[in-house]
Amino acid sequence: MRQAPLDRFYSVIPAGGVGSRLWPLSRADAPKFLHDLTGSGQTLLRDTWERLAPLSGEQRIMVVTGRAHRAAVEAQLPELADRNIVLESEPRDSSAAIGLAAAILERREPGVIIGSFAADHVISGSSLFRDAVRTAVSAADAGYITTIGITPTEPAVGFGYIECGDELDVEGAEHVSAVSSFVEKPDLGTAREYLAGGRHLWNAGMFIARADRLLEELALTKPDLHAGLVELAEAWDDPQRRGPAVDRIWPRLEKIAIDYSVAEPAAERGRLAVVRGHFQWDDVGDFASLAKLNTAGRSGELAILGEHARVLADAASGIVVSRADRVISLIGVKDIVVVDTPDALLVTTSEHAQRVKSVVDALRLGGSSDVL
Amino acid sequence: MRQAPLDRFYSVIPAGGVGSRLWPLSRADAPKFLHDLTGSGQTLLRDTWERLAPLSGEQRIMVVTGRAHRAAVEAQLPELADRNIVLESEPRDSSAAIGLAAAILERREPGVIIGSFAADHVISGSSLFRDAVRTAVSAADAGYITTIGITPTEPAVGFGYIECGDELDVEGAEHVSAVSSFVEKPDLGTAREYLAGGRHLWNAGMFIARADRLLEELALTKPDLHAGLVELAEAWDDPQRRGPAVDRIWPRLEKIAIDYSVAEPAAERGRLAVVRGHFQWDDVGDFASLAKLNTAGRSGELAILGEHARVLADAASGIVVSRADRVISLIGVKDIVVVDTPDALLVTTSEHAQRVKSVVDALRLGGSSDVL
Incomplete structure (x- = not known):
């Protein structure tokens, strides 16, 4: 019998960006994800881990981070399996980071469903979060590149928006919609219309997909990047081959956000689904949002x-x-x-x-x- | 032949107040007078010293300060004669500080003229300052308690004012006036009237007087304080007697500003003279004036x-x-x-x-x- 979708689920945490707008709190050697920004007593990375562990299990969480942060990440996540820390020799943006995780995991475990969640966002309402992820995993299992959009609670101008299209018929999942379009940060008037209209959700940068589907989308839009990642993944689990492969391939990978390489193209072809998240979310992009939070x-x-x-x-x-x-x-x-x-x-x-x-x-x- | 007035002149620098409104720059162990507030490269105390030395000579400057500041004051003023540092066991306000200096100096050198200048004010235009002091010394020699009022350059509300009365006939000094009254910090409208009227000067807290005259005024208004200071001065230059006298007398002296014990009462009896100062002066009372300066x-x-x-x-x-x-x-x-x-x-x-x-x-x- 085929495993239930959630049993094939793997969490991926890209722990990359410094968070320059939070300087001098965030900095190269102490990026945003290594800070406690909510007074919870633990770092955002640890919060992220604890939010995901009940969904995928601690053994099924992969962290993609910079070599410089290895010790700090391991100190925060002592449960993190050695083979599940992917170290970047230099930052190559989110397509490379998430794409490499997808390629490694698909190779290890064909049919795996991955969910990528930023290490430095703030979420409250963990059970609503997990509800949304479960729904997204079902949509991913049905072949969609799936995102979770956050139901707006105010006319925010600091976030991008996702415009919902028709509802999709997905087995085991209700209220999953196609994505009509992505919208960059709007002005206040537009944001108010979005809030009133009810068809726009905040883009929280969460992507859930079968790893093979995600790689397939990437192969369509960025074949060189895809080829590099697949080649890297083949060498990854061989200690002899990994280093040379990284040195050869990684520095040449195109730097592009996964929004542009995968999400928007998939949306245009009707292959992107969105699940409504009803939990509270913030990307804490600057000190104004930190103050508000x-x-x-x-x-x-x-x-x-x-x-x-x-x-x-x-x-x-x-x-x-x-x-x-x-x-x-x-x-x-x-x-x-x-x-x-x-x-x-x-x-x-x-x-x-x-x-x-x-x-x-x-x-x-x-x-x-x-x-x- | 009697000495020229300036030859009998002695500078007194009370170096007391912390300058609480300049916290956390000024503090108990680093009071305002130990800071460089003008970017001159040296402390206000040192600036004060260098302004006075050409008038009275380095051997004729007395500093009254707290015991805690002895080392810092001596480091700033290596030329300061040992016998010219008067250490307060605790602060007793300006009547005690200046009155003690007057009593000690009068005992050492009858007929001495003293000039008291705060250690933590900012003055530019040293030659204009010295002109004003020379005039004030002549008025003091004629028996007046003399102050130097600063010609206002704007309708300042942060200073007290001195209202000039009739011009006085003083030998060797021009443009010396009686003082009609002292005015506390005015509102802006009143300050504008003062500026336009030309009869009001800023009260810079500078007092120049024959030591015997100053003590005489103090004896009239504060006989107990006067008696205590005279008793203390008698013991001062005897190392055996000084300590016990300080311990016995100093803590019981009345705490009162010299403005109230000497200057205002003398003004009421027509014994206060004011000399116009045309130099730039600021007491740098808070960070707003520091910014402006x-x-x-x-x-x-x-x-x-x-x-x-x-x-x-x-x-x-x-x-x-x-x-x-x-x-x-x-x-x-x-x-x-x-x-x-x-x-x-x-x-x-x-x-x-x-x-x-x-x-x-x-x-x-x-x-x-x-x-x-």
């Missing part, structure tokens, strides 16, 4: 992140992130963002939070890479 | 204090004081005040700079005296 519903308040924070605030609102052992005093500053680390300090406002990335670029150009 | 005439700019400051600013104005070896990044913050020290960080705005003192009080009450 930590003062949910409490406007005008000051969010304080940092286990040993010593903050004295007088008529202050916004967010303070305390990562240095210092007294922080705020007086009469509204919607402020203060991020205090041992070697770098950021002071800005929620309104300007998106511009942090440009400061990081300026620091890099200005020879201050020591604090990046 | 360091961006003089350059509105919308960011003042940066700190020899090794690494500041990256994007659309930011106000002031950054960098006393910790860190990169400081400011994005889109206007009139901001950021003071970065190894153990404490302050973020506020010019508008709220006056409230820093209340934060210091709150920290003290909250058990964070380690950073005060």
